[in-house]
Each structure stands twice: as C-alpha cells, then as structure tokens.
Amino acid sequence: MTQGEIVAGCLAPHPPHLVYAENPPQNEPVAEGGWEQLRWGYERLRDSLKDVEYDAIVLLSPHWQTYVGTHFLGLPNFKSLSVDPVFPNLFRYHYDLNIDVDLTSKIHDKAAKAGLTVKMMENPDFRVDYGTITTGHMFNPAWDKPLVVISSNRSRDYYSVEVMQEMMIELGKVTREAILESGKKVVVIASNSLSHRHFTTESAIPEDMSKEHITSHAMHLWDMRMINYFRTGQAQRILDEMPEFTEQAIAESDGGGLSWLLSTLDTPSYPATLHGYGTIIGTGNAIVEWPERDHKEAKQ
Amino acid sequence: MTEGSIVGSFIVPVHPHTVLAPEQNEGWQRLRDAFDEAAQRIKDADADLLIIYSTTWPSIIGHQIQADPNPEWVMVDNDFHDLGSIPYSFNIDADFAHAWNVANEKRGLKSRTVNYTGFPIDVGSVVALKLLNPDNAIPAVIVSSNVYANRSETTVLAKSCLDVIKATGRKAVAITAMSLSNRMFTAPIDPKDDRIHSLKDDEWNRKILEFLGEGRLEDVGQLSRTIHQQIRVQKVVAFKPMWWLSGMNDNRNNLSGEVLAYEAIHGAGGAVVHLDPTPSGAGDKEYDEDDVEFFSGERNVLDAEEEHELIEDSVAPTSSGPELWEPTTGEHSVNSEAAPKPVGMYPHARKVGDLLYLSGVGPRQPGTNAIPGGPICDENGQALDYDIKAQTKAVVDNITRILEEAGGSIEDVLDVTSFLVDMDRDFSGYNEVWAETLGKVGPTRTTLAIRALPTPIAVEMKVIARAPTTE
Numbered sequence: 001m002t003q004g005e006i007v008a009g010c011l012a013p014h015p016p017h018l019v020y021a022e023n024p025p026q027n028e029p030v031a032e033g034g035w036e037q038l039r040w041g042y043e044r045l046r047d048s049l050k051d052v053e054y055d056a057i058v059l060l061s062p063h064w065q066t067y068v069g070t071h072f073l074g075l076p077n078f079k080s081l082s083v084d085p086v087f088p089n090l091f092r093y094h095y096d097l098n099i100d101v102d103l104t105s106k107i108h109d110k111a112a113k114a115g116l117t118v119k120m121m122e123n124p125d126f127r128v129d130y131g132t133i134t135t136g137h138m139f140n141p142a143w144d145k146p147l148v149v150i151s152s153n154r155s156r157d158y159y160s161v162e163v164m165q166e167m168m169i170e171l172g173k174v175t176r177e178a179i180l181e182s183g184k185k186v187v188v189i190a191s192n193s194l195s196h197r198h199f200t201t202e203s204a205i206p207e208d209m210s211k212e213h214i215t216s217h218a219m220h221l222w223d224m225r226m227i228n229y230f231r232t233g234q235a236q237r238i239l240d241e242m243p244e245f246t247e248q249a250i251a252e253s254d255g256g257g258l259s260w261l262l263s264t265l266d267t268p269s270y271p272a273t274l275h276g277y278g279t280i281i282g283t284g285n286a287i288v289e290w291p292e293r294d295h296k297e298a299k300q
Numbered sequence: 301m302t303e304g305s306i307v308g309s310f311i312v313p314v315h316p317h318t319v320l321a322p323e324q325n326e327g328w329q330r331l332r333d334a335f336d337e338a339a340q341r342i343k344d345a346d347a348d349l350l351i352i353y354s355t356t357w358p359s360i361i362g363h364q365i366q367a368d369p370n371p372e373w374v375m376v377d378n379d380f381h382d383l384g385s386i387p388y389s390f391n392i393d394a395d396f397a398h399a400w401n402v403a404n405e406k407r408g409l410k411s412r413t414v415n416y417t418g419f420p421i422d423v424g425s426v427v428a429l430k431l432l433n434p435d436n437a438i439p440a441v442i443v444s445s446n447v448y449a450n451r452s453e454t455t456v457l458a459k460s461c462l463d464v465i466k467a468t469g470r471k472a473v474a475i476t477a478m479s480l481s482n483r484m485f486t487a488p489i490d491p492k493d494d495r496i497h498s499l500k501d502d503e504w505n506r507k508i509l510e511f512l513g514e515g516r517l518e519d520v521g522q523l524s525r526t527i528h529q530q531i532r533v534q535k536v537v538a539f540k541p542m543w544w545l546s547g548m549n550d551n552r553n554n555l556s557g558e559v560l561a562y563e564a565i566h567g568a569g570g571a572v573v574h575l576d577p578t579p580s581g582a583g584d585k586e587y588d589e590d591d592v593e594f595f596s597g598e599r600n601v602l603d604a605e606e607e608h609e610l611i612e613d614s615v616a617p618t619s620s621g622p623e624l625w626e627p628t629t630g631e632h633s634v635n636s637e638a639a640p641k642p643v644g645m646y647p648h649a650r651k652v653g654d655l656l657y658l659s660g661v662g663p664r665q666p667g668t669n670a671i672p673g674g675p676i677c678d679e680n681g682q683a684l685d686y687d688i689k690a691q692t693k694a695v696v697d698n699i700t701r702i703l704e705e706a707g708g709s710i711e712d713v714l715d716v717t718s719f720l721v722d723m724d725r726d727f728s729g730y731n732e733v734w735a736e737t738l739g740k741v742g743p744t745r746t747t748l749a750i751r752a753l754p755t756p757i758a759v760e761m762k763v764i765a766r767a768p769t770t771e
Contacts, residue, residue: 067484068379068566081418086360088416117487125385126376127420151378157533158486198360200448201410281360 001183006176007054009265010045011230011258011288012139013193014061014131015280016084016091018042021207024141028092034207041276041287042138048273048289054185056100057140058107058148058175058264061191062255063131067158069117070171071151072104075124084130090206095133100146103182107148110174116167121151135191150175152255161243161254168256169239172263179264188264190257194226195219195249195284202281215282222249223277223284230272230288235262249284270295304470306462306548306577307345309555310338311512311541312432313570314356314424314477316375319431320383324491327563334561334572335431341574342432347473349393350433350440351461353544354477356424359444362410363457366421366442367397373418375426379484380566388426393439396464400441403460406674408595409453424477432475445540451524452592454540458547459593474548476541480505480562480569481531489566497567504531505569509562512573515555515580521546522589531569549577551591556580593690594672596665622754624669636705639698640664643754648702651767656706658763660719663694664755666701675756676721688729691759696737699763707768713743717762723749726758 019027021034064071077098084091104120111118132149150171156164179186197219203211214220222245229238238245239262246254253259262268268290275287313331317324322332342350357364372389397413404411425442433440443461446453465472481501496502508527511520520527521542528539549555556576563570622643627635633647634656642648642659649658663671673690677683700710716738720726727747734745743763753760 064378066379068486068488071379071381083416083418083420085357085420085422088414088419092416092418119382119488121381123376123381123385125374126381154533155486158483198448200360200362200446202361 004180004182004184004186005293006179006188006264007052007185007293008049008187009261009268009290009292010139010187010189011261011286012042012045012135012189012191013285013287014063014134014191015193015283015285016087016130016134017206017280019093019134019137020090022138024137026094026137029090031207032205034209035212035278035280037278038276038280038285038287041278044275045139045287045289048275048291049187052293054145054187056103056146056148056184057136057187057189058103058150058179059132059135059189059191060150060152060257060260061129061131061135062152062252062257064129064149064151065154065255066151067154069119070111070153071119071121072108073099073128073147073149074101074104074120074122075099076101078126078128080127082127082130082133091130091134093130093133093137095128097128097133097136097143098146100148103178103184103186104148106178106182107150107175110178111171114170114174116171116174131191135189139189152257154255156246156254156256161246164254164256165239165242165259168259169263172260175260176264176266188261190261192252192255192257193280193283193285194223194251194253196252197250197282199282212279213282214279214284219249219284222251223286227274227277227286230286231274233269233271235265235267235269238262239267252283265290265292268292268295302469304465304468304472306465306474307347307471308342308577309474309545309549309575310432311476311478311545311571311573312338312428313565313568313572314354314427314479315565315568315570316377316380316383316386316423316427317565319386319427321491325494327494328491328565330561331563331565331570331572332431337560338572338574339432339434342438342473345471345473347438347471349396349465349470349472350429350438350475351472351548352425352428352440352442352475352477353445353541354422354424354428354442355445355479355541356477357422357442357444358447360447362412363404363446363449364444365397365401365411365413366392366419367394367413367415368392368417368419369394371419371421373421375421375423377423386426386430388421388430389436390421390429391436391439393441396439396441396468396470399464399468400443400461403463404457407456407460407593409456409460428475428477449540451540451543451589453595454543455547455592456595458544462548474545476545478541479565480508480571482533482568483531485567494564494566496564496569501531501569505562505571509559509571509573512557512575513559515557515575516553517542517549517555517557517575518546518551518553521551549575554579593687593693596670596672634702634706636702638666638701638705640666640669649706651706654767655714656703656708656712656765656767658699658702658765660760660762661695661698661702662753662755662757662760663691663698664757665694671757676758677756686758688726688758689733691757692730692733693737695759695761696733699761703765708765710738711741712766712768713738713741713763714766715744715764716746718745718747719750719753719760719762720747721750721752721758730759
C-alpha cells in the first residue's frame with residue numbers, strides 16, 4: 001500500500017462570526033458581511049489547496065471539550081442543527097457531515113496503544129460542536145471530504161500547559177503515524193484562535209467593523225510574535241513558549257490544538273504561509289498553512 | 301399583590317448519571333433519591349417559579365437568560381455520551397426572563413434573552429429540570445454563568461432577579477446547578493469504584509456542607525475564592541454560584557440548611573442541599589465585602605457612543621437636567637476628576653484655615669453622570685422607583701473622593717447637613733447606610749426634608765471636614 005501523506009497542516013480558527021458573515025444557506029441568521037480580512041484569508045487558503053488532492057480532513061476543535069480523555073466522532077454521518085450557545089444570534093447552522101470512521105479508528109487505536117485515554121463517540125443524538133462546523137464550513141464549504149473530528153482534552157485545566165503539551169504532542173505523533181500507515185492523503189487542522197480575550201459586549205450590529213479591534217496591545221504583541229514564528233519556520237519556539245503564550249494571551253492554544261498540529265507536522269522548520277489575520281470580538285485569529293507537500297525533503 | 305419572595309433554595313449536581321444511570325452506583329442512586337425528595341419539597345412549598353443558575357452554561361456577552369417558552373431537543377453529554385441521551389421539553393417563563401433582563405440593565409449589567417429553536421440547553425439545567433420538575437408543572441427560568449463575571453456582577457445579577465420576584469409576587473425557588481469539587485477522574489472508571497477524586501477535595505466538600513447544613517450560606521460565599529483555589533479546576537473565574545445563591549437569599553447566614561445527599565460523580569463532589577429561608581438562629585456573619593447594588597465595572601469595552609447614550613438615558617436623564625460645569629479653580633479650591641461635575645459655577649471644596657467646606661455632594665457618578673440606584677423621576681417628571689441606600693452610599697463615596705483629593709480621608713468629616721427629597725420614604729434607608737459609613741466616623745449631623753434637588757436625586761450632603769495639615 002502506498003504510504004499516506006499529510007499534504008498540509010492548517011491553523012483555521014472557528015469563530016461563528018465568519019460563517020454568519022458569509023451567509024451560506026445552511027445558516028439561519030443573515031449578515032451584511034463583516035470580518036472580510038479573515039474571510040479573504042480563508043479564500044486564499046482554499047485557493048492554495050484547490051489543486052491539491054486529499055482524501056480526508058483531520059480536525060481538532062477546542063469547542064468539543066472533554067475531561068475524560070480525548071474523544072473521536074465515531075459514526076459515519078452526523079446531521080442536525082447546531083446553535084452556538086454563546087452567539088445564538090449569529091450561528092444556527094444545519095449541518096450534514098461525513099466521518100472517515102476507518103481513519104478515525106486507526107488514530108484512536110494508536111493513541112490508546114500509546115497510553116492516552118481515548119473514547120469513540122457513537123451516540124447518534126450527539127450534536128457536533130460549532131467550532132468543528134465553522135472551521136469545516138470555512139475550509140471546505142462543499143463538505144465533500146470526510147472528516148476525522150477529535151475533541152479537546154482539557155488536561156491544561158486539570159494539570160498545566162506543560163502536561164497538556166506532552167499529551168498533545170504524543171497525540172500528534174500517533175495521528176501522523178496513523179495517517180502515514182493509512183495510505184491516505186490528509187489535511188490536518190487545528191481549529192483555534194490565538195489571543196483569546198473577548199469583548200463582553202456586542203455592538204448593535206454585530207458585523208459593524210468600526211467596533212472591531214484587538215482587546216489590548218499586549219494581545220497584539222503576542223499574536224504578532226506567534227505569527228513571526230509561523231512565518232519563519234520556528235515551530236519549536238512556539239512549543240517552547242506555549243506556557244507563557246497560553247497564560248498571558250489567554251490563548252485558545254489551551255485546548256491543545258496548536259501543539260497537536262505542530263506535532264502532526266513533525267515540528268516544521270520550514271516557513272508557513274499566513275493567509276490572513278484579523279480580530280473577532282477582540283480575539284486574535286490567524287489563518288495559516290504549512291504546505292507539507294512542498295517540503296517532503298525535510299522529512300527524508 | 302403580596303410581595304414575592306424566595307421560598308427555598310437548592311444546590312444540585314450537574315452530571316447526567318443521576319438521570320441516566322442511577323442504578324449503576326449506590327451513591328448515584330442516593331443523589332437521585334435526594335433529587336426526588338427535593339422535588340417533593342418544592343411542591344410542598346407551593347412554589348410557582350424555578351430559577352436555575354447553571355455553571356455548565358458559560359456565556360461571554362454578559363449573562364444570557366433562556367426565553368424560549370418551550371425548548372425541546374435531545375441532550376447528549378460531551379463526556380458521558382455513552383450513558384445515553386436525554387430528550388427534554390421544558391416549560392420556561394418567558395415573561396419573567398424578559399423582566400429579569402430589563403432589571404439587569406437597570407442595575408448596570410449586560411444581559412440578553414435567548415429564544416432560538418434548537419438552542420442547546422446545558423447538561424446542568426437539563427438534569428435539574430428533569431428531576432426537580434418532572435411533570436413541568438412549575439415554570440422555570442435558566443440563566444448562564446458568565447465566564448468573566450466576578451463577585452459584584454454575580455451578586456447584582458441575583459439582586460435584579462429579586463427585584464422582579466418581589467415586583468411580580470412570585471414564590472420562587474433558587475437553584476444552582478453545580479459541582480462542589482469539580483475534579484473528575486481523567487480516565488473511565490468502573491461505576492462501582494467511584495469516589496471523590498482526593499481526600500483533600502472530600503475534606504473541603506464536607507466543610508462546605510457543614511456550613512450549608514447550618515444555613516451559613518453567606519459564609520460559603522465569602523469563602524468562594526478560597527474554595528475555588530483549593531478544589532476547583534481553574535477554568536473559570538471563581539466559585540461563583542455561591543455568590544449568586546447568597547445574593548438570592550439577601551446574603552443571609554441564618555437559613556435552615558439540610559444536606560440531603562453528598563456523593564461522588566466520576567470523582568467530582570455532587571450534593572443535593574436544601575436551604576430553607578426560615579431563620580435558624582445561627583450566628584452572625586463576618587461580612588467583609590461590599591454589598592453591591594449596582595454594577596459599574598468595566599464592561600463597556602466597545603466604547604460605542606450609542607451605548608453611552610443608552611446608559612445615560614436609562615439611569616441618568618441628565619439631558620433634561622441642568623448644565624454641567626467645570627469646577628471653578630479659585631484660590632484654596634479643591635477639585636477632583638473622580639467627583640461628579642458641578643451644576644453651577646463653584647468648586648468641589650474650599651479650604652479655609654484648618655477646615656474644608658464641601659459643596660453639596662450628590663450620588664451622580666463621575667464621567668457617566670449615572671445615578672446608582674436610579675433617578676427619582678424620568679425626563680418627563682414621572683416618578684420612578686429608586687434605591688435610597690444605593691444613592692446614599694454613592695454620596696459617601698463621592699465625599700471620600702473629594703477628601704482624598706485634598707489629601708485627607710473620610711475620617712476627617714466633622715459636620716454633615718443632609719437633604720432628603722422624601723423624608724417619609726427614605727429616612728430609614730439613608731440612616732442605615734449612614735450608620736455603616738459616616739456614623740462610624742462620628743460627625744455631627746442635621747437631616748432636612750426639602751422639595752427638590754437640581755438633578756433627579758433623592759439625597760445630598762453638605763460637609764465640613766478637617767483640612768489635612770500641610771508642611
């Protein structure tokens with residue numbers, strides 16, 4: 001069997017505002033646009049991958065939060081209505097997504113063998129979290145690729161960023177191994193933002209861009225520091241500084257997605273492509289692609 | 301109409317085991333039995349409203365209040381999805397939800413109602429309503445737990461809820477859906493092996509329950525931050541449900557408490573506790589934090605002009621009031637940026653010899669001109685309900701700021717002349733705040749009834765203070 005391949009790794013944040021602003025038919029609320037810098041960033045990401053063949057998307061969402069290990073969606077299809085409990089005025093999305101159960105099982109089994117606590121989620125009534133759906137939609141609006149959906153194990157809350165990273169780096173390694181052994185071509189995605197301090201008020205028109213900006217200069221500095229590391233191939237420094245970044249920027253990397261992503265990519269030393277950066281209700285969001293397909297030599 | 305009140309309060313655990321699998325563990329079954337007992341007590345109390353503060357419904361944009369009259373769906377827990385699904389169809393009091401939302405705004409809080417088909421009711425609320433109100437006979441209201449809220453915001457949230465309960469004559473039951481210690485086992489366990497995650501968590505839980513069993517709810521509220529540091533996973537700010545529940549009970553410490561059950565649920569501390577408002581005769585409390593009436597924290601971070609206007613319109617109709625002036629800056633004048641602007645050409649204070657003479661000080665807030673406790677009338681002169689205690693406290697705070705600007709403190713106050721626009725209505729509340737503040741300093745005092753003040757406020761004070769010595 002041909003060896004599988006990770007064709008790209010992506011940081012692809014999930015604020016529901018982006019789907020809201022796109023006005024897709026699946027979402028009930030209607031917007032007058034907004035957050036264009038990030039939506040155009042997603043356009044550039046999609047364009048970058050439009051000629052790249054792949055079989056599945058493996059996605060870790062910080063909004064399926066589990067405390068008893070890491071969980072995986074384990075049924076072939078999920079179809080329902082997702083209402084964001086925080087921004088129900090913006091996101092009420094009718095989803096219909098397919099799961100690559102075979103690849104999911106391979107990752108699950110390898111993780112279990114590596115000593116991680118894992119569980120398959122096989123309850124048909126389960127509602128998929130809005131983070132998965134938002135990133136899934138913005139990355140692939142056609143929904144024509146099956147997904148592997150991984151929960152965010154809140155080990156950072158229980159222990160520390162260091163323990164979280166240890167677990168997520170291990171999960172990333174086994175994810176990579178399972179993909180390579182599967183013979184499939186895969187895109188891996190971490191669905192998290194960067195700095196994550198929200199405004200606690202919402203303007204009368206949520207998409208009023210005159211009200212949108214980062215919550216503080218300190219958050220901006222942290223975001224730019226991380227983006228500089230992305231663009232200069234310094235993934236190891238990101239991992240090294242993850243405790244400080246997570247604490248000081250109240251970063252959504254606390255969910256483990258970014259550490260897991262960098263581990264699946266074998267801690268890349270080549271530059272990533274920044275497709276877009278913008279703020280959403282004060283939080284910092286970057287759309288970033290690591291084009292692993294172009295850097296196979298680094299993995300020889 | 302009789303004034304409404306809280307007829308009982310309950311603390312209940314959030315995880316779905318008590319609904320879906322009580323038979324798998326003796327402790328889970330005891331919690332389930334306690335839920336059933338609590339449901340019966342709620343019926344016996346003739347309650348007509350259940351109000352749930354749920355720690356498993358986090359929010360960011362202020363607090364959210366469920367206002368769908370009949371939310372229906374199937375709930376599956378993020379972690380314990382293998383236990384099964386919980387279909388629900390609840391009876392929500394949408395009118396109360398809307399009234400609470402309005403009351404929140406009046407007390408300076410951001411909140412909003414939510415009414416959307418398919419809105420995911422959180423696991424804590426689903427478990428509580430399924431077991432405490434199995435036949436949906438009693439209408440309910442659910443409020444979220446704001447991830448950024450701290451004590452003052454959470455306390456004021458309770459007070460605005462009480463405003464509506466009292467005004468609508470409801471016999472309400474206050475419920476917090478919460479764990480005590482919330483550290484679960486991070487791996488699956490055999491149900492029969494369930495226990496509290498650690499001895500330390502168990503000891504803290506038992507101490508909390510000892511307090512609650514004695515009806516010392518406010519004491520638990522006062523310990524909230526300590527409890528959070530000791531036995532809570534650090535993912536949210538503080539052990540805040542106890543602040544809310546204590547606020548719902550007027551921050552009392554002499555309730556009649558009873559622990560109906562205490563058990564582990566996958567390592568977390570789960571308890572069903574009943575707090576009856578009947579005074580227990582328990583000891584007094586050590587009350588070491590402000591009793592907040594109005595939330596004026598930094599929440600308007602968007603800094604939108606229309607939002608400032610909205611606040612001013614709702615709490616301080618100064619557009620119809622007198623023009624505001626910059627304080628004059630003559631010789632020996634003392635003025636403070638932290639005090640409200642004058643309504644005429646005068647300074648905040650003037651130093652003469654060893655004395656400071658303050659211009660009349662009201663409760664208006666510097667910057668926003670808002671009136672804590674609300675104005676006494678709207679811009680058309682129609683009388684409004686207002687809180688004299690909040691206004692009086694704000695007056696004392698403004699006096700303090702001016703004296704501090706002069707280099708002194710509230711301890712320097714020597715003589716006060718107070719003006720009330722409604723002596724019959726307000727003297728008692730004014731006097732109560734006085735006793736807690738200036739009364740402890742000991743100035744002489746004269747209180748006069750007058751017809752009106754220049755702005756829609758109920759109280760103003762004229763102060764003479766000792767001037768701080770200068771080198």
